[in-house]
Amino acid sequence: MRTHPLTPASEEEIAAVVADAASTATPLEILGGGTRRGMGRPVQAATTLDLSRHAGITAYNPAELVMSAKAGTPLRLIEDELDRNGQMLTFEPMDHRPVLGSDGEPTIGGVFAANVSGPRRLTAGAARDSLLGVRFVNGRGEIIKSGGRVMKNVTGLDLVKLMAGSWGTLGVLSEVTFKVLPKPETTATLVVSGLNDAEAAAAMAAAMALPVEVSSAAHLPVSVVNRFLGGKLDWEPVTLLRLEGLSQSVLVRKDKLATAMAAFGDSRLLNAQESAAIWREVRDVMPFAEHRAKPLWRVSVAPSAGHQLVAALRLNTGVDAFYDWQGGLVWLQMEQDVEDEMIRTFIARLGGGHATLVRAAEPVRASVQVFENEPAALGALSARIRQAIDPAGIFNPGRMAPAA
Known part of the structure; x- marks a missing residue:
């Protein structure tokens, strides 16, 4: 007790x-x-x-x-x-x-x-x-x-x-x-509409390669888009590109970005209030705050692999998802089971990454690998460090332990 x-x-x-x-x-x-x-x-x-x-x-x-x-x-x-x-x-x-x-x-x-x-x-x-x-x-x-x-x-x-x-x-x-x-003087968010996950990955990669200093890039598939901004967004997938800085600079960069994104789809600009609100909701993973009984994963992979991971999972299990960090951060809400082995198998096939189980019932968290396994050499080094700093092992025992 x-x-x-x-x-x-x-x-x-x-x-x-x-x-x-x-x-x-x-x-x-x-x-x-x-x-x-x-x-x-x-x-x-x-x-x-x-x-x-x-x-x-x-x-x-x-x-x-x-x-x-x-x-x-x-x-x-x-x-x-x-x-x-x-x-x-x-x-x-x-x-x-x-x-x-x-x-x-x-x-x-x-x-x-x-x-x-x-x-x-x-x-x-x-x-x-x-x-x-x-x-x-x-x-x-x-x-x-x-x-x-x-x-x-x-x-x-x-x-x-x-x-x-x-x-x-x-x-x-x-x-x-x-x-x-x-804090930046001005923030503007360009919304590109109608792209599927693969098209959005290409659009975000193109935007990040431009000399316009996009500070954040996220994609909201159609399954989650109506859960942002109180349902005010279009009922189609949207890709978000954020620009920050001095007002005049943002104005010029916004025009250049919109011109480049025209090759991918129609775009519009969110006002400052909507821009601040939607990035808070992306930050706090608000689409997946309602069904707290469903397992939630935070997966980090190469930006080009995020949509491939989601596509593979959708063929095999029930999952909902959206993307941050240009597609390299994938938030996965599982329909029922945690599916840890399946997720990590697909991540490995796509070149590797990290998966953290953010939310699940305590018995589930006690039985699966919540954090990513460390390679053997790194794990041995971590153990030596912990032994040197906390020889009695009294700090948060078990929290990051490998699954039994």
Whole structure:
């Protein structure tokens, strides 16, 4: 049974909790806002370490384009402060609450621990690419600052990049330092209508090759298009191409992009309000937020392979899908079964990629491979790193473990 959560309010208190847990080999579930608690394999832990009281922005000078914050700081507070200064997180982190049905507040530590990124990741990079520094508590209860201390057996490894995407299995993030950028003056989205999945992949590839700086590219097949913007889009597939920047520049680039896309189909421009809304809905996978009992996969493949994967799956099972990242990120909602072996078999045939089971019932997540298997050599290295940083194996045990 789980005990009442521990809620340290300082880095020193976090370290004391971890040191005590390590001394008794007590496993800990590391929790920020709890909004992604239902992702990954079920954590095998008796005690929850809740970081929600360890919150607050610790350093921010807008002129330097850098912010530091305690890990439990709500993402909303980070974004509000940046917005007041005309700045933003470039990687556009997804809010998982709609598809998971969770509540609470996403935290900045959770964003980086899960390496959460949205549509602009295509050109701006992932969350880890914005992360400049970390402070964390290792499995011995020691406070570590990236770059300021060399740890035995992991010399030469980038601890900042290791912590991003580790899902709390390497250490307890206590503070993160990250870069930010000015918000674009103008955003415009060109909507190309009527393309099937293969045609959309070709159109997006052509758009990304143009010297017009498309920042995001997504395709919404006819099966999902009426679930965006409250059904205001045409009842036919649409391909979305986003331009951002100075107003005059966007105006010129928009005309060049529209001229080039005329070879693929009719196009129109969304207004600023519609543009902001539709990219939020793409980011948060809103078409698949209604039927939460259906398994949901996040698949990363080569942009040219995304539509081929969906076509192969549709011949063999019930699936709904849409595409982000120029077709390289495929969101798959399965009709009934999780179909993990089938999905990974087709991914391998198409040249490889990564599949993460974002949503499924807990018994299912306990029995299948939720995250992508690491190659043997990389898996052995990961095990050595975890042994060096968390020798007692107390952090989020089981969350990223291979299926039995």
